[in-house]
Amino acid sequence: AGAPPENGRSGDLPTRTIRTPDDRPDAVVAPVLTVDQDALFARSAWGRRVQAELDEEGSKIAAENERLANQLAAEEADLTERRKDLDPAEFRRLAEAFDTRATNVRRERAQVVQELNARAEADRDAFYQAALPVMGELMTSRGAVAVLDRRTVFVSLDAIDVTDDLIELLDETLSDGAGRAGTMGATDPDRQFDDTQPEDGPPEPAPAE
Template identity: 45%
Template sequence: MQRIFRNLTGALFGALLCSVSPVFAQQDGGLSNLGVVQSLILTIAPEALYAQSEFGKRIAREIEAESAEIAAENRRIEAELTAEERELTELRDTLPTEEFRARADAFDEKVQNLRREQDEKARAVGQRNEDARRALLTAVQPVLLQLMVEAGAVAVLDRRAVLMSVDSVDITEQAILRANSEFGEGEAILPLRP
């Protein structure tokens, strides 16, 4: 009796699988057979997309070079100002008080101006990084839209804003590969620095 029940159960289960499989294949248009994740919601890590893309790596190299130039310039300026301050200190005893005060004030103003200029250069480098990040996220929207269409998704969320998800809905790596293929180092997104 148990054997008959098991055989009957097995036959019913097999028939059920055969009838359900075509329904699922019709619902996803057969995409599940292509290895494309099917999910209404997808996630992406924008920081990783930027940092790991060829474009982001190029910008990082450029920013590193610009930062090194600013640091070298800061060291040169510091050495010049130190020498100038030393010379001014030595003249303190030989110059009339008013002349010394005028030179000291001019030196202080020069130091403040140079500090502002160098700070502005550093801010500009940081702003370039933010501008590049935004430019990539704008440029990559058609790529993300295509990934959404392929997955049958209705939304792509920033992974940081998602409390919990399975790794299979994260499209960061696919987006990086497609962005690299589409844009390379991104000269069309942001021109190379001279």
């Protein structure tokens, strides 16, 4: 058996777009049109808004994660320092409480990231759903019967790629999509967790022996 492709996906094949002459009509009439699906979203006003929100909220999440990590490290160091003065059973109790709390914090922070990614994916899906009618109108105006993702086409002329035209139409029709059903809404990447410690000591992952 031959070696798998470098990208690791045996079903992926290279695509090629052939440049058409410069004197071609601005709007080519063809039965099939192509679009770069990823570029359609990423370069649209909708996609740029989503990416900006992801960048902003991702930075807030990272800052909160760092704050909590520093807090856990400080509490662990404090518990380690107190170990010599504590009864072994009391230290074990505090260490177990610390470990439980740290595990919960890490799980909750991972959930925040998952929720953000899920909202972004839902927004992307909402974009494509909203784009379909506009894509259909463009397809009809060009006398086409289908619009294909360019990545699925072996060879095509660049004249049938309508990505740029479709982005322009989508920006005019949908704008950045803010406030539409299914799009990213307000999120709380700084969602606070109970940072309070029990009166008899800090809870967090047991320090390494």
